[in-house]
Amino acid sequence: MVTYNNQTILEDPLNFDSFPWHEPAAYKKLVATIEKQQEHKQKQAEKGHTVRLYYGSFRIVGQDYEYSEKISSLTQLEDITIQNICGFIHNHPKQRFRLEYFVNYSSVRTQKKKPSERYCDMVREEVQRLMDMHKNFSYQRFIPRIDRDQFTSRDIISGIISEESNLDLSAIDTLSSSIIRKGATGLFLACVTKYQPIATFKHLFENCQYKDDALPSVSFNPTSLDDEQYGNLVVHIHAFFARTIDGGGRHLELEDHEIMPVLHVADGPNRRTELGSGAAGYVCKVRVESGHHNLPGHNKSLFALKTIYQKEKHLFERERAMLSRLRKQRHPHIVRHIMSWCQQGTYYILYPLATSNLRTYMRETRPPRLSWPSVRWFLRQTCGLVSAIYHVHEQQEQDEKLEGYGSSTPPSSIDPRTLKRLSGDSIRKPPLSKRSGYHHDLKPENILIFEQREGINPVFKISDFGAGKFTDLKGEERSHMASNLGGTASYFGPEWDQGRSRPFDIWAMACVLTELLIWFLQDAKLQDFHKERVHGSVGNPGTSSEYYWYQDGQQRQLKPSVSTYLDDIERNCKQVDSSRPAPEAVLKDLPRTIKSCFEIGPQIRPSAGELYELLQEMNENAEMAPEEVEISIHSPSTPGSRHSQDDESTRLANQTSNTST
Numbered sequence: 001m002v003t004y005n006n007q008t009i010l011e012d013p014l015n016f017d018s019f020p021w022h023e024p025a026a027y028k029k030l031v032a033t034i035e036k037q038q039e040h041k042q043k044q045a046e047k048g049h050t051v052r053l054y055y056g057s058f059r060i061v062g063q064d065y066e067y068s069e070k071i072s073s074l075t076q077l078e079d080i081t082i083q084n085i086c087g088f089i090h091n092h093p094k095q096r097f098r099l100e101y102f103v104n105y106s107s108v109r110t111q112k113k114k115p116s117e118r119y120c121d122m123v124r125e126e127v128q129r130l131m132d133m134h135k136n137f138s139y140q141r142f143i144p145r146i147d148r149d150q151f152t153s154r155d156i157i158s159g160i161i162s163e164e165s166n167l168d169l170s171a172i173d174t175l176s177s178s179i180i181r182k183g184a185t186g187l188f189l190a191c192v193t194k195y196q197p198i199a200t201f202k203h204l205f206e207n208c209q210y211k212d213d214a215l216p217s218v219s220f221n222p223t224s225l226d227d228e229q230y231g232n233l234v235v236h237i238h239a240f241f242a243r244t245i246d247g248g249g250r251h252l253e254l255e256d257h258e259i260m261p262v263l264h265v266a267d268g269p270n271r272r273t274e275l276g277s278g279a280a281g282y283v284c285k286v287r288v289e290s291g292h293h294n295l296p297g298h299n300k301s302l303f304a305l306k307t308i309y310q311k312e313k314h315l316f317e318r319e320r321a322m323l324s325r326l327r328k329q330r331h332p333h334i335v336r337h338i339m340s341w342c343q344q345g346t347y348y349i350l351y352p353l354a355t356s357n358l359r360t361y362m363r364e365t366r367p368p369r370l371s372w373p374s375v376r377w378f379l380r381q382t383c384g385l386v387s388a389i390y391h392v393h394e395q396q397e398q399d400e401k402l403e404g405y406g407s408s409t410p411p412s413s414i415d416p417r418t419l420k421r422l423s424g425d426s427i428r429k430p431p432l433s434k435r436s437g438y439h440h441d442l443k444p445e446n447i448l449i450f451e452q453r454e455g456i457n458p459v460f461k462i463s464d465f466g467a468g469k470f471t472d473l474k475g476e477e478r479s480h481m482a483s484n485l486g487g488t489a490s491y492f493g494p495e496w497d498q499g500r501s502r503p504f505d506i507w508a509m510a511c512v513l514t515e516l517l518i519w520f521l522q523d524a525k526l527q528d529f530h531k532e533r534v535h536g537s538v539g540n541p542g543t544s545s546e547y548y549w550y551q552d553g554q555q556r557q558l559k560p561s562v563s564t565y566l567d568d569i570e571r572n573c574k575q576v577d578s579s580r581p582a583p584e585a586v587l588k589d590l591p592r593t594i595k596s597c598f599e600i601g602p603q604i605r606p607s608a609g610e611l612y613e614l615l616q617e618m619n620e621n622a623e624m625a626p627e628e629v630e631i632s633i634h635s636p637s638t639p640g641s642r643h644s645q646d647d648e649s650t651r652l653a654n655q656t657s658n659t660s661t
């Protein structure tokens with residue numbers, strides 16, 4: 001795909017099956033984009049425009065491999081393509097793969113239309129046009145860095161100074177050289193396009209020592225302008241210096257006039273695409289201006305921006321503390337945030353964008369055909385989720401094993417032995433943790449679906465730690481009690497109105513695993529299960545309850561409908577033909593394991609580590625079963641789904657529609 005100013009001029013996908021990969025001449029077809037780009041570039045040059053590569057990337061994606069590289073020039077494309085295709089086929093001879101090229105060029109007019117036109121007028125006109133094209137999620141206008149830099153040639157700067165001042169040629173040359181050498185070109189352009197005299201710029205630059213990496217602030221006015229005029233100038237200056245998104249998980253406290261280059265993604269007539277909302281805030285689909293980030297992917301990479309209202313500062317602080325801690329010791333089944341910031345009393349967290357959440361996935365997607373590969377996939381995801389909760393519950397002060405896990409190993413390809421190693425060598429008796437954590441809002445909506453390849457082998461990851469917390473453990477104390485109420489009531493354990501601790505997460509995980517298991521083995525019965533569970537409130541005729549338990553006098557009990565469905569699945573798994581190894585037989589102990597997590601007494605429930613070990617044994621049995629050709633586990637937007645489009649109202653994060661996670 002080739003775009004100019006984010007407008008597509010070439011999108012020409014090649015058919016994998018018909019492309020003659022063994023013919024060297026065929027590779028010229030892969031770089032036909034060069035000729036198309038050169039043709040368009042020539043047309044822009046004839047209009048007096050300068051064209052620069054704004055953003056370019058190359059990506060090759062296989063089932064369990066991905067490699068991406070930024071492109072500085074399309075002349076690199078042929079060599080990069082041949083080298084990576086040959087390498088991929090050599091290392092993965094039986095795998096299909098796809099190639100992606102994403103190139104975006106910036107086109108800016110840098111030449112006068114006629115000799116009588118003034119440089120300053122040309123620059124003001126172009127800057128106005130570019131700012132009108134770029135408004136971030138807070139409606140702040142800005143000019144992308146690469147567009148700004150196209151006006152920083154010596155000819156343009158000297159021409160503007162000559163037009164806007166009475167300086168002689170020698171002084172013009174000296175000032176121009178100083179502006180470029182000391183790095184104040186952006187500050188200069190900002191002052192000029194705000195119609196400030198050269199004298200004002202010289203005062204800021206020479207007397208106040210301001211430049212592009214040391215910008216003026218509204219808190220101090222060193223000019224003869226009144227405070228309102230000066231404030232407007234500072235706001236305009238910062239429009240030339242939008243922030244950079246580095247993906248390191250850092251937090252920023254921003255001044256009101258500072259700009260994050262995060263833009264809403266339109267949804268039909270709506271200016272933004274809202275993915276979800278609640279009392280504390282909302283989540284929107286966004287993109288980051290491609291010249292202002294070093295995140296993997298291409299110029300149309302999408303992300304999820306979580307906005308938290310000022311009154312809910314405590315929720316933001318809790319979630320940020322959890323995310324910061326978890327980021328240090330990454331886990332393949334926990335969503336890692338990109339960065340966070342606070343501005344004008346509102347709090348923001350930027351996340352990768354997922355294909356969907358688990359609630360939508362189970363509602364919109366048919367389960368895969370029952371087979372050994374699909375059972376392996378199912379157990380890898382359930383083990384991964386439980387391992388993630390164990391990772392939260394038993395945080396280590398230092399865990400080099402998890403720190404060593406990198407993006408070069410796709411989460412979807414992690415085998416049980418690797419996952420067990422990442423989760424700790426000893427599960428039943430983990431080493432004493434410095435800190436104990438909990439999530440306390442586990443539910444399908446907070447489990448996100450990511451894809452290494454679009455439509456293939458989805459990966460489940462836990463998100464939304466706004467109700468979670470880490471606390472110090474003392475001695476052999478098993479769990480920390482939390483009294484504050486947070487989270488969603490449907491998956492609350494019976495102890496919800498008392499002090500809650502880590503077993504509270506185990507009950508919620510059991511709820512999630514129950515629904516997942518019914519979906520996987522008895523998909524048609526999932527809606528019936530929801531109805532019977534909600535409306536079949538034993539002991540309270542005529543009433544409904546979202547809980548998995550009910551009040552029986554002074555006691556609380558697991559709803560019979562939950563036990564009935566789990567018992568039915570266990571019975572069916574045990575009744576398979578014993579003459580052949582059946583994949584569902586591996587799951588025969590899972591219903592009983594889940595029921596052990598539904599113990600009314602929190603201290604009787606298994607710990608996350610114990611639960612993980614039980615699931616891991618099933619997982620290892622599945623991995624040792626007869627091999628079959630790997631099947632595709634479809635995501636909501638693929639032909640294997642119930643509907644062709646996912647429900648946008650519940651999609652809460654993913655960049656995988658175009659890039660990897």
